[in-house]
Amino acid sequence: MSKVIVSGGCGYIGSHTAVDLIANGFEVVSIDSFIRSEPSILKHIEHVSGKPFLNYSVDLCDKDLLKRVFLEHPDAVGIIHFAALKSVPESVANPLSYYNNNINGLCNLLEMMSEFNIQNIIFSSSCSVYGNVKTLPVSEESPIGRAESPYAATKQMGERIIEDFIRSEKGKNAVLLRYFNPGGAHPSGLLGEMPQKNISNLIPILMNAVSSQQANFYVHGDDYPTRDGTCIRDYIHIMDLADAHTRSIRYLLNSKNSNACEIFNVGIGEGVTVMEAIRATELATGLKVPYNIGPRRDGDVVAIYADYSKAARELNWQPKFDINDILASAWKWEQYQKQFSK
Numbered sequence: 001m002s003k004v005i006v007s008g009g010c011g012y013i014g015s016h017t018a019v020d021l022i023a024n025g026f027e028v029v030s031i032d033s034f035i036r037s038e039p040s041i042l043k044h045i046e047h048v049s050g051k052p053f054l055n056y057s058v059d060l061c062d063k064d065l066l067k068r069v070f071l072e073h074p075d076a077v078g079i080i081h082f083a084a085l086k087s088v089p090e091s092v093a094n095p096l097s098y099y100n101n102n103i104n105g106l107c108n109l110l111e112m113m114s115e116f117n118i119q120n121i122i123f124s125s126s127c128s129v130y131g132n133v134k135t136l137p138v139s140e141e142s143p144i145g146r147a148e149s150p151y152a153a154t155k156q157m158g159e160r161i162i163e164d165f166i167r168s169e170k171g172k173n174a175v176l177l178r179y180f181n182p183g184g185a186h187p188s189g190l191l192g193e194m195p196q197k198n199i200s201n202l203i204p205i206l207m208n209a210v211s212s213q214q215a216n217f218y219v220h221g222d223d224y225p226t227r228d229g230t231c232i233r234d235y236i237h238i239m240d241l242a243d244a245h246t247r248s249i250r251y252l253l254n255s256k257n258s259n260a261c262e263i264f265n266v267g268i269g270e271g272v273t274v275m276e277a278i279r280a281t282e283l284a285t286g287l288k289v290p291y292n293i294g295p296r297r298d299g300d301v302v303a304i305y306a307d308y309s310k311a312a313r314e315l316n317w318q319p320k321f322d323i324n325d326i327l328a329s330a331w332k333w334e335q336y337q338k339q340f341s342k
């Protein structure tokens with residue numbers, strides 16, 4: 001069984017990817033300090049995967065502790081690096097914590113990769129690297145724009161650091177996955193997003209608004225040059241995204257020692273406005289979404305959606321779900337969680 005080290009395996013995308021990897025016969029070892037997740041996620045992962053789940057509660061910025069984990073798992077065939085802080089507004093307010101955590105964590109992990117001669121890495125990048133784009137959809141060839149936030153800057157730097165590292169290390173390979181906007185939950189409804197603080201992603205905000213029926217949700221700007229004035233994003237189902245990782249690790253294992261650093265967009269190629277997402281939430285839940293219109297938010301781009309043809313061609317990846325599936329599964333997870341908070 002091929003062993004994969006997953007940093008941030010207790011976070012939203014990491015936990016769903018871990019479940020998908022396990023279902024596809026991989027062994028997963030997670031490193032997650034729980035800075036933005038909760039140990040209770042472990043039982044959800046184990047419940048869904050039907051296997052024990054090993055996580056080291058270690059901060060990637062602590063190189064000595066990190067090395068101890070790698071000493072126990074020198075046989076890993078690859079690393080999937082999810083662990084990072086990810087809130088755009090928080091990064092605008094507190095840039096140094098973002099540069100410290102996201103850049104130092106990555107550099108330490110790459111040092112381990114070099115020291116333990118682990119061949120493959122997959123990096124969680126983001127469509128935020130494109131900035132405010134002129135032409136849609138964006139392909140991997142689209143120019144990298146000015147990073148609109150310190151968070152986006154850490155993703156641009158992360159990509160550059162990995163490209164330089166791969167060039168300097170014989171036989172190492174990387175895939176940089178530029179995610180669009182992940183949402184939804186495992187179809188079982190037993191695993192989903194557990195946002196900690198500074199929730200800034202739309203789907204959990206919508207779930208919270210509809211569940212609480214409190215009008216504390218603000219649409220950030222309705223005067224953008226889009227079809228209804230609100231921002232456009234490409235929402236990708238979490239299980240489609242997890243599948244892209246499983247395919248990427250297989251792709252890397254099959255292209256041995258090619259010193260490749262390949263970039264793939266992972267979005268579904270459809271733009272949805274905030275207002276359309278609100279209507280779709282009402283359809284999925286049968287409940288009204290209470291909301292207010294607020295001012296624009298620093299760091300937000302106007303509109304973005306993906307050309308994913310390269311992932312379709314090279315990884316044989318196709319999205320299976322749309323915004324309605326995302327919201328239906330997120331709602332199922334929300335209902336499941338409610339049973340336990342009563």
Ligand SMILES: NC(=O)c1ccc[n+]([C@@H]2O[C@H](COP(=O)([O-])OP(=O)(O)OC[C@H]3O[C@@H](n4cnc5c(N)ncnc54)[C@H](O)[C@@H]3O)[C@@H](O)[C@H]2O)c1
Pocket residue numbers: 007008009010011012013014031032033034035036037058059060061081082083084085086101105124125126127179180181182201
């Ligand atoms: N969710 C999104 O909308 C989105 C979009 C594009 C890219 N990404 C990227 O995907 C990755 C995963 O995102 P997510 O949504 O699962 O986030 P998340 O916050 O749910 O998960 C990240 C996990 O990493 C852990 N972590 C953070 N810093 C750490 C450190 N220094 N040492 C050990 N553990 C640490 C946290 O505890 C958390 O469990 C991130 O790199 C994020 O920037 C996310």
